[in-house]
Amino acid sequence: MKPLQTSPNPWPPPKNRRRQTTSSSFYLYAPSSPDFTFHLLVGEKNCAAPLPFLNKTPKMATCTVYPAPSLRSSCSFPGPAKTCLGFQQGQVIFLTSGRRSGRRGGRSSSEISCSAEAKTVVIGLAADSGCGKSTFMRRLTSVFGGAAEPPKGGNPDSNTLISDTTTVICLDDYHSLDRTGRKEKGVTALDPQANDFDLMYEQVKALKEGVTVDKPIYNHVTGLLDPPELIDPPKILVIEGLHPMFDARVRDLLDFSIYLDISNEVKFAWKIQRDMAERGHSLESIKASIEARKPDFDAYIDPQKQYADAVIEVLPTRLIPDDNEGKVLRVRLIMKEGVKHFSPVYLFDDGSTISWIPCGRKLTCSYPGIQFSYCPDTYYSNEVSVLEMDGQFDRLDELIYVESHLSNLSTKFYGEVTQQMLKHADFPGSNNGTGLFQTIIGLKIRDLYEQIVAERAAAAVEAAKV
């Protein structure tokens, strides 16, 4: 990587250089934040900047961002961190790519006209057991308001959660083999043989079309398939579990899909936290359990991430050398470009490669600090934007400072991300990137839902005219 030239940064910048945005130098003005520094990385594909940011000399140029009391250029900067590209916060970009239209844009207006209101938006969440699916679900349902609760008066071991707008169903309910059945056949729950994808497809399709279904219940305590429960079509249906994107028919029903990708090191650390106090468990048993499930996980679960619209990767930190405690995390939010109704979040400037350490006068960080990165990248031959946060917050309310520098968050008011995070300060991951990115994805899903509903309503009006 070639280091950027550090310019002496005269103010006002010389006229001939102001608009120059070649790779050798450019200016970024952020009027409301006069005194932070950021780093620019040029030509490096992987956002993950080399570690020695905090204590060694940075390898990249440091640009000081100027206060801009009056800027008489052709660009105006009404808010913080806006750049000359003309992107506005909250701007909705409708992108229709050929790749997608076959899959999701296939609904024609005539199809919608009759039941515009009734159709359900379906979201898929894939993750291994013990990887924070339930925390994510609680954050997601909280964005839509109202508490999610198990269906009243039914099976006490039901896995379903219902709130006013959202119904979350656990895909373990579509196990075709119960616990003894799997043992006899020698297959794990991760194996497709142990799951009934035909029933999964039929019922998700029916719910999407507004039909009530009789869904089986897999009882996690007894390991048996209990009598079914009635599920009414909600406004938003979330299917969470091991295989939401495994079967192509189910995958095509999803309006948005998320994959929680937890690295082996972090998975191990989390399971120790979860299980060590449990009688009978030991380091060996936790390790053996992860090892034994790994072949099936790699074969059937992990490949699903290539279909996900957003992937949250949780990795060990790079801020502390040789850290294996799994307490400080490096979390990457990988967002697919060109997805209908979903425009990725960006830091400072859409499409640039940026590394940013917010710690300083405005944000208190203790060791090991916080580092953000943002860059365009390729993920399974898809174009993606990657936003990364390494480290953790000491004081959650100072998150507003970070939030104010992120764009395209789909918030309804300034500070909504911070407010959502503060609401659930006791959830795991609230002081690091997992909570932040889960909250952001929650807001993105709300935005996607609202766009789809608005589009259907418009299509219905259109159809009524004809």
Next chain:
Amino acid sequence: RRAVLAASAPSTPPDISDKVSESIKKAEEACSGDAVSGECAAAWDEVEELSAAASHARDKLKANSDPLENYCKDNPESDECRTYDN
């Protein structure tokens, strides 16, 4: 260290806890012969499933651990529990 952890967190309901330790024993037996067999993987998968169920049961207990909240659910009219919106 383990005793402290167990005391500070709500403990798992004993029936699930027994099942977890039993399943670990069974898994260790199943894998003693052949460590890469399907039975071995299935046995450890059962351990994982039960550990997750145990952790969810603990979370549920933790959520219902406030004595005043629990009392107020049953006695919303008592002096300690009455709340008015305005």
